[in-house]
Amino acid sequence: MTLPSLAALLMVFRRCFTAPTYRTFTGLVAGLIAQTRRRTVCGMLLGAGLQRCWHHARAHRSFSTARWCTDQVGLALADMIVARLLAPEALITVAVDDTLFKRSGKKVFGAAWHHDGAAKGPKPIEFGNCWVIAGLVVQLPFSSRPVCPPVLARLWQPRHTGKLAHAREMAELIAARYPDRMVHVVGDAAYVGEHLRGLGDTLTWTSRLKVTSVLHALAPPRTGKKGRPRTRGERLGTPADLAATATWRTTRVRRYGRTDTVQTAEIVCLWYGSFHTRTVRVVLVRDDKPRTSNGDDRGYGLPLVTTDLTSSAEELVARYAARWSTEQAFADARQVLGVGEARNRLPQAVRRTVPFGLICYSLVALWYTLHGHAPADTAEHRARARWYTTKTEPSYDDMAIKLRRVQIAERFRPRAPYQATPEETHAVLAAWAAAGT
Helix, strand or coil: CCCHHHHHHHHHHHHHCCHHHHHHHHHHHHHHHHCCCCCCHHHHHHHHCCCCCCCHHHHHHHHHCCCCCHHHHHHHHHHHHHHHHCCCCCCEEEEEEEEEEECCCCCCCCCEEEECCCCCCCCCEEEEEEEEEEEECECCCCCCCCECCEEEEEEECCCCCCHHHHHHHHHHHHHHHCCCCCEEEEECCCCCCHHHCCCCCCEEEEEECCCCCCEECCCCCCCCCCCCCCCCCCEEECHHHHHHHCCCEEEEEEECCEEEEEEEEEEEEECHHHHCCCEEEEEEEECCCCCCCCCCCCCCCEEEEECCCCCCHHHHHHHHHHHHHHHHHHHHHHHCCCCCCCCCCCHHHHHHHHHHHHHHHHHHHHHHHHHHCCCHHHHHHHHHCCCCCCCCCCCHHHHHHHHHHHHHHHHHCCCCCCCCCHHHHHHHHHHHHHHCC
């Protein structure tokens, strides 16, 4: 059963499906959110309480053969996030990153061995499906840090289209959706390269600059002499070379939920190898004691490159720091909602199941922000678990538990004005306790 507040959010997706598929979609969304154990396709039916009403083939067919597009559903979700969580004139920030969902079996479509930064042991590789994901960075009113609800996802396979090409394609879909607003894309050092040449005027790209990148001054004016005019100026060198001659200034930036004092330096130049003749800005950021991961002092901290020529250095640093919210979204999607646990193997089903789970993840955060948040939630959590003495704001786990409990209350709500029986009351209490585990 879908509660009215969640059903109102799901109505936005009505135009993305046929009538029968939409009913299946809403049931599976409610089931995935309500399920606290195995989140397979059949587990979604159990979570929704539909296992005796629907044949399990109906749920499997919705992923493998039904007519619907994950991009269309994701863009409808983006419309809802932009309309309800962003100010009308606010800039749209898109974070792109990739993550691995582990799989097993030789017949799983698109599965291969991938590098996994979260893997334990001397060989950080795992077998599974790698996904390039784009999310909208938003600031929730009750959170001190930005969050990044995913909206679009692309399955990446080795020896196929590169991850950066997938990221650009999704960013351009979002930019085309809002032609009257600026869209700022942010990614790590893996998401910058020659595939970014020719970006539109309403799309900017900010990324970490590779330490081996060679930069050049802007192209000099034409001399009027015969021959091909120069397309780049003098060689400026690597980020370390820029830092040696840069003019540093001390400023304060808001990042990772705190305000830090840092030193920044800006250089307008060309990164000919990636952006060709497009003018870019390089922003060097260092703390009082800049260190690399192995403890060596590089003389500069974080080198950023951006096609955004108007935002301040402080805004760019905060924008790049907000990229970390994608990592938290991936962790919560796996651990709280169980995204990636479905065992689909067919190509269409594999391409749809993870994006479906990520859409459910974003819907939980959206529902809680619009309908579920109460200031007493955090105090109640501290009273229940007194060792969380520093907890000041709800986590994503709290959001999911709140929605599950509201679903349970809606399921057991009497349809006639009579007093609930003791058996019904005990059933509700037991279900609430299970939802919090």
